[in-house]
Amino acid sequence: xxxxxFTLIVAATMAACCxxxxxxxxxxxxxxxxxxxxxxxxxRKSVRHFTNEPVAEEQLKALARAAMAAxxxxxxxxxxxxxxxxxxxxxxxxxxxxxxxxxxQAQAAMVVCGDMAKTLEGDGQQFWIQDCSAATENLLLAxxxxxxxxxxxxxxxxxxxxxxxxxxxxxxxxxxxxxVIPLGHPTGExxxxxxxxxENFHMNRY
Amino acid sequence: xxxxxFTLIVAATMAACCxxxxxxxxxxxxxxxxxxxxxxxxxRKSVRHFTNEPVAEEQLKALARAAMAAxxxxxxxxxxxxxxxxxxxxxxxxxxxxxxxxxxQAQAAMVVCGDMAKTLEGDGQQFWIQDCSAATENLLLAxxxxxxxxxxxxxxxxxxxxxxxxxxxxxxxxxxxxxVIPLGHPTGExxxxxxxxxENFHMNRY
Numbered sequence: 001x002x003x004x005x006f007t008l009i010v011a012a013t014m015a016a017c018c019x020x021x022x023x024x025x026x027x028x029x030x031x032x033x034x035x036x037x038x039x040x041x042x043x044r045k046s047v048r049h050f051t052n053e054p055v056a057e058e059q060l061k062a063l064a065r066a067a068m069a070a071x072x073x074x075x076x077x078x079x080x081x082x083x084x085x086x087x088x089x090x091x092x093x094x095x096x097x098x099x100x101x102x103x104x105q106a107q108a109a110m111v112v113c114g115d116m117a118k119t120l121e122g123d124g125q126q127f128w129i130q131d132c133s134a135a136t137e138n139l140l141l142a143x144x145x146x147x148x149x150x151x152x153x154x155x156x157x158x159x160x161x162x163x164x165x166x167x168x169x170x171x172x173x174x175x176x177x178x179x180v181i182p183l184g185h186p187t188g189e190x191x192x193x194x195x196x197x198x199e200n201f202h203m204n205r206y
Numbered sequence: 207x208x209x210x211x212f213t214l215i216v217a218a219t220m221a222a223c224c225x226x227x228x229x230x231x232x233x234x235x236x237x238x239x240x241x242x243x244x245x246x247x248x249x250r251k252s253v254r255h256f257t258n259e260p261v262a263e264e265q266l267k268a269l270a271r272a273a274m275a276a277x278x279x280x281x282x283x284x285x286x287x288x289x290x291x292x293x294x295x296x297x298x299x300x301x302x303x304x305x306x307x308x309x310x311q312a313q314a315a316m317v318v319c320g321d322m323a324k325t326l327e328g329d330g331q332q333f334w335i336q337d338c339s340a341a342t343e344n345l346l347l348a349x350x351x352x353x354x355x356x357x358x359x360x361x362x363x364x365x366x367x368x369x370x371x372x373x374x375x376x377x378x379x380x381x382x383x384x385x386v387i388p389l390g391h392p393t394g395e396x397x398x399x400x401x402x403x404x405e406n407f408h409m410n411r412y
Contacts, residue, residue, distance in 0.1 A: 036239050037246045037351035041272045041344050057409065066247045068401045070343060071358050077401055082408045089410055115406075126363055130384070133339035134346075134358075137276060138247050141347065145243035152277050152340075157332055171412050178336070195274045195283055200321075201267065202288045204295055206377050 040145050045192040047149025048102045050184030055085060055108040059146060063110060063183075066142035070134035073127035078118040079135055080175055082111040089168065093180060096164035100153040106182035111165065112136050113175040114156075129156070132178045139181065149186030155179050246351050251398040253355025254308045256390030261291060261314040265352060269316060269389075272348035276340035279333035284324040285341055286381055288317040295374065299386060302370035306359040312388035317371065318342050319381040320362075335362070338384045345387065355392030361385050 060083035067081055084090055085108040094103035103109060112135055114128035136152060143150040155161045155177045165177040266289035273287055290296055291314040300309035309315060318341055320334035342358060349356040361367045361383045371383040 031237060033242050033246070034351040034353070036242045038268070038272060038348055040239070040243045041275050041348060044275065044277075046277055060409075061407065062244070064407045065402050066244060068403070068406060069247050069250065069398075071250075071252055071346070073360060075399075075401075077403070077406070080406050080408065080412070082410075082412060084410055086410050123363060127360065129335050130339040130342075130360070133336040134343040136336075137340035137343040138347075140277070140340075141344075142244055142247060145240040147240070154279060154333065154336070157329060169412055175412070192275075193281075195281075196271050197274070197283070200274060200283070200286050201270045202286065203263065203266075204288075204290055204292050206286075206288060206375055206381070 040141060043192050044141055044144040045190050046151040047184075047186045047190045048151050049187040049189050050102070050105045050107060050149060050182075051187055053107065053185040055148065055183055055185070057083075057085065059148065060085065060108060060110065062146065063139050063142050067112065067135040067139040070131065070138050072131035073124060074120055076118055076120055076127070076131070078115050078128040079132050080113045080115050082113065082169055084109045084111065084169075092168045093165065096168050097153065097155070097161060097180060100180055100182060102151060102182045103180070105184065107184040109183055110139060110181040111169060111177050112139070112179055112181070113171065113177045115175055117174040129178065136179060136181065143183060147185070148183055149190065150181050150183045153180050153182065246347060249398050250347055250350040251396050252357040253390075253392045253396045254357050255393040255395050256308070256311045256313060256355060256388075257393055259313065259391040261354065261389055261391070263289075263291065265354065266291065266314060266316065268352065269345050269348050273318065273341040273345040276337065276344050278337035279330060280326055282324055282326055282333070282337070284321050284334040285338050286319045286321050288319065288375055290315045290317065290375075298374045299371065302374050303359065303361070303367060303386060306386060306388060308357060308388045309386070311390065313390040315389055316345060316387040317375060317383050318345070318385055318387070319377065319383045321380055322382065323380040335384065342385060342387065349389060353391070354389055355396065356387050356389045359386050359388065
Protein backbone atom coordinates (compact mmCIF):
# COMPACT_ATOMS: atom_id res chain seq x y z
CA UNK A 1 0.00 0.00 0.00
CA UNK A 2 2.80 2.35 0.97
CA UNK A 3 4.61 1.37 -2.25
CA UNK A 4 1.54 1.98 -4.41
CA UNK A 5 1.01 5.37 -2.78
CA PHE A 6 4.65 6.29 -3.43
CA THR A 7 4.60 5.12 -7.06
CA LEU A 8 1.41 7.03 -7.84
CA ILE A 9 2.64 10.26 -6.27
CA VAL A 10 6.07 10.11 -7.95
CA ALA A 11 4.44 9.50 -11.33
CA ALA A 12 1.98 12.34 -10.85
CA THR A 13 4.64 14.76 -9.64
CA MET A 14 6.97 14.05 -12.54
CA ALA A 15 4.24 14.09 -15.18
CA ALA A 16 3.01 17.43 -13.90
CA CYS A 17 6.27 19.31 -14.27
CA CYS A 18 8.18 17.76 -17.16
CA UNK A 19 8.12 15.36 -20.06
CA UNK A 20 8.32 11.75 -18.96
CA UNK A 21 8.74 8.29 -20.42
CA UNK A 22 8.34 4.87 -18.89
CA UNK A 23 11.32 2.65 -18.11
CA UNK A 24 10.71 -0.66 -19.90
CA UNK A 25 12.19 -2.78 -17.11
CA UNK A 26 10.75 -1.22 -13.98
CA UNK A 27 7.64 0.42 -15.42
CA UNK A 28 8.57 3.57 -13.48
CA UNK A 29 8.27 7.01 -15.00
CA UNK A 30 11.65 8.49 -15.93
CA UNK A 31 12.52 12.08 -16.66
CA UNK A 32 13.32 12.46 -20.35
CA UNK A 33 15.97 15.18 -20.59
CA UNK A 34 16.17 14.83 -24.37
CA UNK A 35 12.44 15.57 -24.69
CA UNK A 36 12.91 18.72 -22.58
CA UNK A 37 15.79 19.91 -24.80
CA UNK A 38 13.99 19.08 -28.08
CA UNK A 39 10.83 20.74 -26.81
CA UNK A 40 12.80 23.88 -25.90
CA UNK A 41 14.22 23.97 -29.46
CA UNK A 42 10.71 23.59 -30.92
CA UNK A 43 9.15 26.13 -28.52
CA ARG A 44 11.73 28.88 -29.14
CA LYS A 45 10.00 31.72 -30.91
CA SER A 46 10.85 35.24 -32.01
CA VAL A 47 9.46 37.34 -29.14
CA ARG A 48 8.66 40.94 -30.04
CA HIS A 49 6.37 41.87 -27.11
CA PHE A 50 7.73 42.29 -23.58
CA THR A 51 6.41 43.14 -20.12
CA ASN A 52 7.99 45.82 -17.91
CA GLU A 53 9.74 43.24 -15.72
CA PRO A 54 13.50 43.87 -15.77
CA VAL A 55 16.11 41.30 -16.79
CA ALA A 56 18.78 40.70 -14.14
CA GLU A 57 22.46 41.16 -14.97
CA GLU A 58 23.05 37.56 -13.85
CA GLN A 59 20.56 36.40 -16.49
CA LEU A 60 22.40 38.37 -19.17
CA LYS A 61 25.65 36.74 -18.09
CA ALA A 62 24.04 33.29 -18.24
CA LEU A 63 22.90 34.02 -21.80
CA ALA A 64 26.43 35.09 -22.77
CA ARG A 65 27.82 31.94 -21.16
CA ALA A 66 25.46 29.82 -23.29
CA ALA A 67 26.49 31.75 -26.40
CA MET A 68 30.19 31.13 -25.71
CA ALA A 69 29.58 27.37 -25.51
CA ALA A 70 29.07 27.23 -29.29
CA UNK A 71 31.67 25.53 -31.48
CA UNK A 72 33.96 27.73 -33.59
CA UNK A 73 36.27 26.99 -36.52
CA UNK A 74 39.64 25.87 -35.08
CA UNK A 75 38.27 26.87 -31.64
CA UNK A 76 39.10 30.53 -32.34
CA UNK A 77 36.10 31.90 -30.36
CA UNK A 78 36.25 35.06 -32.49
CA UNK A 79 33.57 36.98 -30.59
CA UNK A 80 32.67 39.61 -28.03
CA UNK A 81 29.24 39.89 -26.46
CA UNK A 82 27.86 43.20 -25.26
CA UNK A 83 24.87 43.06 -22.89
CA UNK A 84 22.80 46.22 -22.61
CA UNK A 85 20.30 47.03 -19.84
CA UNK A 86 20.56 50.82 -19.55
CA UNK A 87 17.35 52.45 -20.79
CA UNK A 88 19.19 55.33 -22.51
CA UNK A 89 21.39 52.91 -24.47
CA UNK A 90 18.42 50.73 -25.46
CA UNK A 91 16.65 53.87 -26.71
CA UNK A 92 19.74 54.94 -28.65
CA UNK A 93 19.93 51.49 -30.28
CA UNK A 94 16.23 51.80 -31.14
CA UNK A 95 16.82 55.15 -32.86
CA UNK A 96 19.88 53.73 -34.64
CA UNK A 97 17.92 50.68 -35.88
CA UNK A 98 14.39 51.87 -36.68
CA UNK A 99 13.47 48.36 -37.91
CA UNK A 100 14.08 47.08 -34.37
CA UNK A 101 11.11 48.86 -32.75
CA UNK A 102 10.84 46.10 -30.13
CA UNK A 103 13.81 47.77 -28.42
CA UNK A 104 11.31 50.36 -27.08
CA GLN A 105 9.64 47.66 -24.97
CA ALA A 106 12.69 45.46 -24.43
CA GLN A 107 14.26 45.53 -20.97
CA ALA A 108 17.66 44.47 -22.31
CA ALA A 109 19.53 43.54 -25.45
CA MET A 110 22.52 41.42 -26.36
CA VAL A 111 24.84 42.32 -29.22
CA VAL A 112 26.89 39.44 -30.64
CA CYS A 113 30.01 40.78 -32.36
CA GLY A 114 32.71 39.15 -34.43
CA ASP A 115 36.23 40.04 -33.26
CA MET A 116 38.46 40.41 -36.32
CA ALA A 117 41.53 40.28 -34.04
CA LYS A 118 40.64 36.67 -33.13
CA THR A 119 39.52 35.15 -36.44
CA LEU A 120 41.38 32.72 -38.67
CA GLU A 121 43.45 34.39 -41.38
CA GLY A 122 42.72 34.61 -45.12
CA ASP A 123 39.51 32.96 -46.38
CA GLY A 124 39.04 31.46 -42.91
CA GLN A 125 38.24 34.92 -41.53
CA GLN A 126 34.67 34.52 -42.83
CA PHE A 127 34.01 31.70 -40.36
CA TRP A 128 33.28 34.35 -37.71
CA ILE A 129 29.81 34.67 -39.28
CA GLN A 130 29.05 30.96 -38.84
CA ASP A 131 30.64 30.91 -35.36
CA CYS A 132 28.73 33.96 -34.09
CA SER A 133 25.47 32.68 -35.63
CA ALA A 134 25.84 29.40 -33.73
CA ALA A 135 26.55 31.40 -30.55
CA THR A 136 23.44 33.51 -31.18
CA GLU A 137 21.25 30.42 -31.52
CA ASN A 138 22.60 29.13 -28.18
CA LEU A 139 21.68 32.49 -26.64
CA LEU A 140 18.13 32.38 -28.04
CA LEU A 141 17.60 28.81 -26.79
CA ALA A 142 18.94 29.72 -23.35
CA UNK A 143 16.55 32.70 -23.21
CA UNK A 144 13.59 30.44 -24.06
CA UNK A 145 14.66 27.99 -21.34
CA UNK A 146 14.97 30.79 -18.76
CA UNK A 147 11.46 32.06 -19.48
CA UNK A 148 12.74 35.08 -21.39
CA UNK A 149 11.83 36.15 -24.90
CA UNK A 150 14.25 37.32 -27.58
CA UNK A 151 14.38 38.11 -31.27
CA UNK A 152 17.34 38.08 -33.68
CA UNK A 153 17.52 41.39 -35.55
CA UNK A 154 20.28 41.44 -38.14
CA UNK A 155 23.01 44.10 -38.33
CA UNK A 156 25.79 42.55 -40.48
CA UNK A 157 26.25 42.79 -43.47
CA UNK A 158 24.43 46.18 -43.67
CA UNK A 159 27.25 48.76 -43.43
CA UNK A 160 24.96 51.57 -42.22
CA UNK A 161 23.56 49.44 -39.39
CA UNK A 162 27.08 48.30 -38.47
CA UNK A 163 28.20 51.96 -38.26
CA UNK A 164 25.17 52.95 -36.14
CA UNK A 165 25.58 50.16 -33.57
CA UNK A 166 29.36 50.74 -33.46
CA UNK A 167 28.71 54.41 -32.62
CA UNK A 168 26.09 53.75 -29.90
CA UNK A 169 28.17 51.07 -28.14
CA UNK A 170 31.55 52.69 -28.77
CA UNK A 171 32.86 49.44 -30.31
CA UNK A 172 36.56 49.27 -31.26
CA UNK A 173 37.36 48.84 -34.95
CA UNK A 174 38.15 45.12 -34.61
CA UNK A 175 34.52 44.32 -33.68
CA UNK A 176 31.70 43.85 -36.19
CA UNK A 177 28.19 43.58 -34.67
CA UNK A 178 26.41 40.59 -36.26
CA UNK A 179 23.04 41.35 -34.65
CA VAL A 180 21.12 43.03 -31.85
CA ILE A 181 18.91 40.74 -29.75
CA PRO A 182 16.13 42.63 -27.89
CA LEU A 183 15.25 40.71 -24.71
CA GLY A 184 12.67 40.69 -21.98
CA HIS A 185 9.91 38.78 -20.26
CA PRO A 186 7.40 37.79 -22.96
CA THR A 187 3.78 38.96 -22.77
CA GLY A 188 2.83 35.56 -24.19
CA GLU A 189 1.38 36.75 -27.48
CA UNK A 190 4.27 35.47 -29.66
CA UNK A 191 3.95 31.81 -30.66
CA UNK A 192 6.36 29.25 -32.13
CA UNK A 193 5.97 28.03 -35.73
CA UNK A 194 6.28 24.45 -36.97
CA UNK A 195 8.68 24.88 -39.88
CA UNK A 196 9.19 21.22 -40.83
CA UNK A 197 8.79 20.71 -44.58
CA UNK A 198 9.18 17.25 -46.14
CA GLU A 199 10.61 18.87 -49.29
CA ASN A 200 13.54 20.23 -47.23
CA PHE A 201 14.65 16.77 -45.99
CA HIS A 202 16.45 14.18 -48.10
CA MET A 203 17.74 10.69 -47.24
CA ASN A 204 21.12 9.76 -48.76
CA ARG A 205 20.73 11.42 -52.14
CA TYR A 206 19.04 14.55 -53.27
CA UNK B 207 6.83 9.06 9.01
CA UNK B 208 5.15 8.07 5.78
CA UNK B 209 5.52 11.69 4.61
CA UNK B 210 9.21 11.87 5.50
CA UNK B 211 9.86 8.58 3.68
CA PHE B 212 8.04 9.87 0.61
CA THR B 213 9.85 13.22 0.63
CA LEU B 214 13.27 11.60 0.93
CA ILE B 215 12.65 9.10 -1.85
CA VAL B 216 11.19 11.68 -4.24
CA ALA B 217 14.15 13.99 -3.62
CA ALA B 218 16.66 11.18 -4.15
CA THR B 219 14.93 9.94 -7.31
CA MET B 220 14.79 13.37 -8.91
CA ALA B 221 18.32 14.33 -7.89
CA ALA B 222 19.61 11.10 -9.39
CA CYS B 223 18.20 11.63 -12.87
CA CYS B 224 18.09 15.35 -13.49
CA UNK B 225 18.94 18.80 -12.21
CA UNK B 226 16.63 19.94 -9.43
CA UNK B 227 15.85 23.02 -7.40
CA UNK B 228 13.78 23.52 -4.29
CA UNK B 229 10.43 25.28 -4.37
CA UNK B 230 10.64 28.15 -1.86
CA UNK B 231 7.06 27.77 -0.66
CA UNK B 232 6.67 24.02 -0.31
CA UNK B 233 10.28 23.00 0.18
CA UNK B 234 9.71 20.26 -2.40
CA UNK B 235 12.28 19.44 -5.06
CA UNK B 236 11.20 20.67 -8.49
CA UNK B 237 12.54 19.66 -11.87
CA UNK B 238 14.43 22.60 -13.38
CA UNK B 239 13.92 22.41 -17.15
CA UNK B 240 16.05 25.49 -17.72
CA UNK B 241 18.99 23.84 -15.93
CA UNK B 242 18.60 20.78 -18.18
CA UNK B 243 18.64 22.95 -21.33
CA UNK B 244 21.58 25.10 -20.15
CA UNK B 245 23.49 21.99 -19.13
CA UNK B 246 22.89 20.44 -22.56
CA UNK B 247 24.30 23.61 -24.19
CA UNK B 248 27.36 23.47 -21.90
CA UNK B 249 27.86 19.71 -22.35
CA ARG B 250 27.70 19.75 -26.17
CA LYS B 251 31.10 18.85 -27.49
CA SER B 252 32.69 18.13 -30.85
CA VAL B 253 32.58 14.32 -31.00
CA ARG B 254 35.15 12.74 -33.31
CA HIS B 255 35.11 9.14 -32.00
CA PHE B 256 32.13 6.85 -32.55
CA THR B 257 31.09 3.29 -31.72
CA ASN B 258 29.72 0.86 -34.34
CA GLU B 259 26.13 1.32 -33.15
CA PRO B 260 23.98 2.54 -36.05
CA VAL B 261 21.92 5.75 -35.99
CA ALA B 262 18.24 5.18 -36.79
CA GLU B 263 16.57 7.03 -39.65
CA GLU B 264 14.00 8.36 -37.14
CA GLN B 265 16.85 9.94 -35.16
CA LEU B 266 18.19 11.62 -38.31
CA LYS B 267 14.72 13.01 -38.99
CA ALA B 268 14.46 14.30 -35.41
CA LEU B 269 17.81 16.09 -35.87
CA ALA B 270 16.57 17.67 -39.11
CA ARG B 271 13.36 18.73 -37.38
CA ALA B 272 15.40 20.47 -34.66
CA ALA B 273 17.52 22.17 -37.33
CA MET B 274 14.43 23.50 -39.13
CA ALA B 275 13.16 25.10 -35.91
CA ALA B 276 15.88 27.77 -36.15
CA UNK B 277 14.93 31.35 -36.96
CA UNK B 278 15.68 32.68 -40.46
CA UNK B 279 15.79 36.19 -41.92
CA UNK B 280 12.22 37.09 -42.99
CA UNK B 281 11.30 33.45 -42.25
CA UNK B 282 12.69 32.35 -45.63
CA UNK B 283 13.93 28.94 -44.35
CA UNK B 284 16.49 28.89 -47.19
CA UNK B 285 17.75 25.38 -46.54
CA UNK B 286 17.76 21.71 -47.45
CA UNK B 287 19.08 19.00 -45.15
CA UNK B 288 20.55 15.78 -46.50
CA UNK B 289 20.89 12.88 -44.05
CA UNK B 290 23.34 10.14 -45.01
CA UNK B 291 23.50 6.65 -43.48
CA UNK B 292 24.69 4.52 -46.43
CA UNK B 293 28.24 3.28 -45.80
CA UNK B 294 29.31 3.77 -49.43
CA UNK B 295 28.17 7.40 -49.41
CA UNK B 296 29.85 8.09 -46.06
CA UNK B 297 33.06 6.62 -47.47
CA UNK B 298 32.76 8.76 -50.61
CA UNK B 299 32.29 11.87 -48.45
CA UNK B 300 35.36 10.85 -46.45
CA UNK B 301 37.44 10.58 -49.64
CA UNK B 302 36.03 13.91 -50.88
CA UNK B 303 36.86 15.64 -47.56
CA UNK B 304 40.15 14.16 -46.33
CA UNK B 305 40.15 16.56 -43.33
CA UNK B 306 36.93 14.88 -42.14
CA UNK B 307 38.52 11.53 -41.26
CA UNK B 308 35.88 10.93 -38.56
CA UNK B 309 33.53 9.99 -41.42
CA UNK B 310 35.34 6.60 -41.48
CA GLN B 311 33.97 5.79 -38.03
CA ALA B 312 30.75 7.79 -38.25
CA GLN B 313 27.52 5.84 -38.70
CA ALA B 314 25.75 8.77 -40.34
CA ALA B 315 26.21 12.37 -41.42
CA MET B 316 23.99 15.38 -41.95
CA VAL B 317 24.70 17.97 -44.62
CA VAL B 318 23.12 21.39 -44.07
CA CYS B 319 22.75 23.21 -47.38
CA GLY B 320 21.66 26.72 -48.30
CA ASP B 321 19.00 26.80 -51.02
CA MET B 322 19.68 29.78 -53.29
CA ALA B 323 16.17 29.41 -54.75
CA LYS B 324 14.71 30.30 -51.33
CA THR B 325 16.95 33.11 -50.07
CA LEU B 326 16.19 36.81 -49.88
CA GLU B 327 17.27 38.78 -52.95
CA GLY B 328 20.24 41.15 -53.31
CA ASP B 329 22.46 41.64 -50.25
CA GLY B 330 19.93 39.68 -48.20
CA GLN B 331 20.97 36.49 -50.00
CA GLN B 332 23.95 36.21 -47.63
CA PHE B 333 21.63 35.62 -44.67
CA TRP B 334 21.47 31.94 -45.69
CA ILE B 335 24.87 31.53 -43.98
CA GLN B 336 23.56 32.86 -40.64
CA ASP B 337 20.27 30.96 -41.00
CA CYS B 338 21.92 27.62 -41.81
CA SER B 339 24.50 28.11 -39.04
CA ALA B 340 21.71 28.59 -36.48
CA ALA B 341 20.02 25.46 -37.86
CA THR B 342 23.29 23.55 -37.53
CA GLU B 343 23.68 24.56 -33.89
CA ASN B 344 20.13 23.31 -33.18
CA LEU B 345 21.09 20.01 -34.82
CA LEU B 346 24.25 19.67 -32.70
CA LEU B 347 22.35 20.43 -29.48
CA ALA B 348 19.63 17.93 -30.39
CA UNK B 349 22.30 15.27 -31.05
CA UNK B 350 23.83 15.91 -27.60
CA UNK B 351 20.41 15.63 -25.98
CA UNK B 352 19.68 12.35 -27.80
CA UNK B 353 22.93 10.78 -26.61
CA UNK B 354 24.54 11.11 -30.03
CA UNK B 355 27.84 12.76 -30.87
CA UNK B 356 28.48 15.12 -33.78
CA UNK B 357 31.09 17.49 -35.12
CA UNK B 358 30.71 20.50 -37.44
CA UNK B 359 33.14 20.19 -40.35
CA UNK B 360 33.04 23.20 -42.64
CA UNK B 361 32.48 23.04 -46.41
CA UNK B 362 31.44 26.58 -47.43
CA UNK B 363 33.17 28.88 -48.44
CA UNK B 364 35.84 26.48 -49.85
CA UNK B 365 34.91 26.08 -53.54
CA UNK B 366 36.76 22.73 -53.91
CA UNK B 367 34.98 21.21 -50.93
CA UNK B 368 31.64 22.55 -52.18
CA UNK B 369 32.26 20.91 -55.58
CA UNK B 370 33.26 17.58 -53.98
CA UNK B 371 30.20 17.33 -51.71
CA UNK B 372 27.92 18.46 -54.55
CA UNK B 373 29.28 15.62 -56.71
CA UNK B 374 28.97 12.90 -54.04
CA UNK B 375 25.40 13.85 -53.09
CA UNK B 376 24.28 14.84 -56.58
CA UNK B 377 23.10 18.23 -55.29
CA UNK B 378 21.24 20.52 -57.71
CA UNK B 379 22.93 23.82 -58.59
CA UNK B 380 20.70 25.88 -56.26
CA UNK B 381 22.11 24.13 -53.17
CA UNK B 382 25.37 25.10 -51.44
CA UNK B 383 26.55 22.71 -48.70
CA UNK B 384 27.51 24.76 -45.63
CA UNK B 385 28.96 21.80 -43.73
CA VAL B 386 29.08 18.03 -43.23
CA ILE B 387 28.24 16.80 -39.72
CA PRO B 388 29.60 13.28 -38.99
CA LEU B 389 27.34 11.59 -36.43
CA GLY B 390 27.24 8.52 -34.25
CA HIS B 391 27.14 7.14 -30.75
CA PRO B 392 30.11 8.65 -28.88
CA THR B 393 32.81 6.43 -27.39
CA GLY B 394 32.97 8.91 -24.49
CA GLU B 395 36.51 10.11 -25.05
CA UNK B 396 35.52 13.58 -26.36
CA UNK B 397 34.91 16.15 -23.62
CA UNK B 398 33.25 19.59 -23.53
CA UNK B 399 35.33 22.74 -23.01
CA UNK B 400 34.47 25.71 -20.77
CA UNK B 401 34.96 28.62 -23.18
CA UNK B 402 33.76 31.48 -20.95
CA UNK B 403 36.23 34.36 -20.98
CA UNK B 404 35.59 37.53 -18.95
CA GLU B 405 37.34 39.57 -21.64
CA ASN B 406 34.67 38.52 -24.17
CA PHE B 407 31.75 39.89 -22.10
CA HIS B 408 30.90 43.58 -21.71
CA MET B 409 28.08 45.31 -19.80
CA ASN B 410 26.49 48.30 -21.56
CA ARG B 411 29.58 49.76 -23.18
CA TYR B 412 32.70 48.25 -24.60
